[in-house]
Every structure is written in structure tokens, then in C-alpha cells.
Amino acid sequence: MEPAKEEGQSFPNICSVLQILGAKWAFLVIAELSRGPKRFKQLHRDVAIIKTQSLTDTLRHLEQNGIVLRQVFPTVPVTVEYSLTEKGVDFLSALKEMERWAERWGKQP
Numbered sequence: 001m002e003p004a005k006e007e008g009q010s011f012p013n014i015c016s017v018l019q020i021l022g023a024k025w026a027f028l029v030i031a032e033l034s035r036g037p038k039r040f041k042q043l044h045r046d047v048a049i050i051k052t053q054s055l056t057d058t059l060r061h062l063e064q065n066g067i068v069l070r071q072v073f074p075t076v077p078v079t080v081e082y083s084l085t086e087k088g089v090d091f092l093s094a095l096k097e098m099e100r101w102a103e104r105w106g107k108q109p
Contacts, residue, residue, distance in 0.1 A: 020065040025050050025058045027095065030084065033068065034092050037083035067091065 021027065025047070032038070032046050044055055059082060062068040067088040073079040084092075 020062075020067065021091070023058050023061050025054055026062060026067075029055070029058050029062065030067065030088060030091060031095065033082060033084045033088070034095075037071075037081045039079065039081050043082060062088070 021030075028047055028050070029043070032043060038046070040055075040059075043059075044050070044052060047055065050058070059068055059070070063070050066085055069083050069085045069088075071081045071083070073081065
């Protein structure tokens with residue numbers, strides 16, 4: 001059992017990353033925002049499988065953790081736009097690597 005303990009200790013930052021990105025829809029939202037800034041309704045249409053409240057919760061969580069930027073524009077009615085921060089854009093390379101891994105190994109039993 002000791003080797004498993006050593007493996008867990010070799011990745012000490014993974015737990016903190018998973019707390020930020022482990023939200024159910026976080027990866028999907030990040031992937032969608034990688035295409036460019038979006039208003040809430042457009043984002044909701046593009047990720048139609050996410051319920052409105054879940055999308056709101058995911059965006060708030062990602063915003064609080066510095067992954068997503070929420071910009072409010074003083075228009076009538078108020079316009080709110082979401083985009084990835086520098087931290088969020090930096091995560092895209094890891095997301096692409098995960099996609100490559102899933103393509104290679106995801107369909108195997």
C-alpha cells in the first residue's frame with residue numbers, strides 16, 4: 001500500500017486544481033469560451049445540455065477561481081459577457097492533452 005501513497009504525494013497540486021475545475025460542467029464551459037467571449041444566453045444555447053441554474057453556478061465558480069471573466073457593459077438592458085482569463089486560456093493546453101488521452105484510451109474497456 002505504500003507505493004500508492006507515494007504516487008499521491010507526487011502530485012500535490014492536483015487536488016487544488018480538481019477543486020477548481022471539478023465542477024460538473026466546468027470543462028464544457030471552458031471549452032466553449034475558448035471559442036471567444038459570449039453572452040449568457042448564447043453560451044446557454046451553445047451548451048444546451050446544461051440547465052440555466054447549473055450554468056450560472058459553474059460560471060460563478062469559475063469566476064471566483066480566476067478562470068472566467070465576467071464583464072458588465074452599461075447598456076439598456078445591461079449586457080454581460082463571459083470570457084476566459086489568462087489563467088483560463090493557459091488551461092486550454094492541458095484540456096487538449098486530456099482530449100488526446102481520451103481519444104487514445106477512452107473507448108477501451
